Amino acid sequence: MTPGVKPLVAGNWKMNGTSAGLDQLAAMANYYTPELHKRLDMLVCVPATLLFRASETVKNGPIKTGGQDCHWEASGAHTGDISTAMISDAGGSAVIVGHSERRSDHGETDQVVNRKVTAALASGLMTIVCIGEIEEERKSGKTLDVLGSQLSGSIPENRGGGELVVAYEPVWAIGTGLTPTVEDVREAHSFVREKMVELIGNEGERTRLLYGGSVKPANAGSLLGIDNVDGALVGGASLKAEDFLGIAAAYRALV
Numbered sequence: 001m002t003p004g005v006k007p008l009v010a011g012n013w014k015m016n017g018t019s020a021g022l023d024q025l026a027a028m029a030n031y032y033t034p035e036l037h038k039r040l041d042m043l044v045c046v047p048a049t050l051l052f053r054a055s056e057t058v059k060n061g062p063i064k065t066g067g068q069d070c071h072w073e074a075s076g077a078h079t080g081d082i083s084t085a086m087i088s089d090a091g092g093s094a095v096i097v098g099h100s101e102r103r104s105d106h107g108e109t110d111q112v113v114n115r116k117v118t119a120a121l122a123s124g125l126m127t128i129v130c131i132g133e134i135e136e137e138r139k140s141g142k143t144l145d146v147l148g149s150q151l152s153g154s155i156p157e158n159r160g161g162g163e164l165v166v167a168y169e170p171v172w173a174i175g176t177g178l179t180p181t182v183e184d185v186r187e188a189h190s191f192v193r194e195k196m197v198e199l200i201g202n203e204g205e206r207t208r209l210l211y212g213g214s215v216k217p218a219n220a221g222s223l224l225g226i227d228n229v230d231g232a233l234v235g236g237a238s239l240k241a242e243d244f245l246g247i248a249a250a251y252r253a254l255v
């Protein structure tokens with residue numbers, strides 16, 4: 001944790017969930033009381049097809065909803081894409097940008113991510129920028145170099161009103177059940193903190209830095225206890241209310 005920084009537990013449903021999955025979101029909303037909201041923020045980033053209904057499901061409550069990607073243009077001939085305004089219009093207040101699955105499935109480069117981050121922040125969305133090394137890079141000792149260059153490339157100089165959040169997600173830890181050691185997470189997050197201060201000044205000292213990759217109720221507490229880990233970006237375990245709430249409960253015990 002970072003002193004004075006409110007933790008954020010963010011879910012990423014990826015390409016999972018139809019209308020039936022909204023029951024899980026409703027169950028999360030029942031548990032996540034305004035009292036708990038004073039201690040931690042919760043966000044669920046659902047598929048675009050569900051965003052409006054998901055937002056209606058948690059309307060007027062403290063759980064926020066978001067998208068998983070956006071285009072950098074406001075509108076136009078971009079078949080299949082959605083704009084930041086469309087996310088807001090559907091009730092979303094956040095967006096994930098530059099997830100490793102976007103980078104690998106769709107060839108997104110840091111330059112593309114940078115444009116998306118610029119657009120998302122300008123439109124006032126909370127913008128979660130994902131970075132992380134692949135297994136070979138970790139094994140060859142290049143992790144911090146990779147994180148540094150992804151941050152330099154992806155964080156824009158001109159930042160609009162939305163909150164910027166960074167998620168460190170080692171690609172080899174995503175969906176595998178593997179997690180880095182506490183020491184490795186501490187090293188990576190401390191590096192990301194320094195780099196953020198270098199890139200954006202004082203704001204970087206309070207930027208929320210999330211850890212993502214096989215976060216579960218059982219390991220959530222030990223991960224949040226690490227310096228400069230201000231929350232989690234959760235994939236698989238965010239699909240079921242019981243698991244996602246279990247992560248929130250582990251955090252609650254700490255904050």
Ligand code: 13P
Nearest residue numbers: 012174175213214235236
């Ligand atoms: P898992 O929690 O399923 O490993 O996914 C992490 C992730 O990619 C969140 O964006």
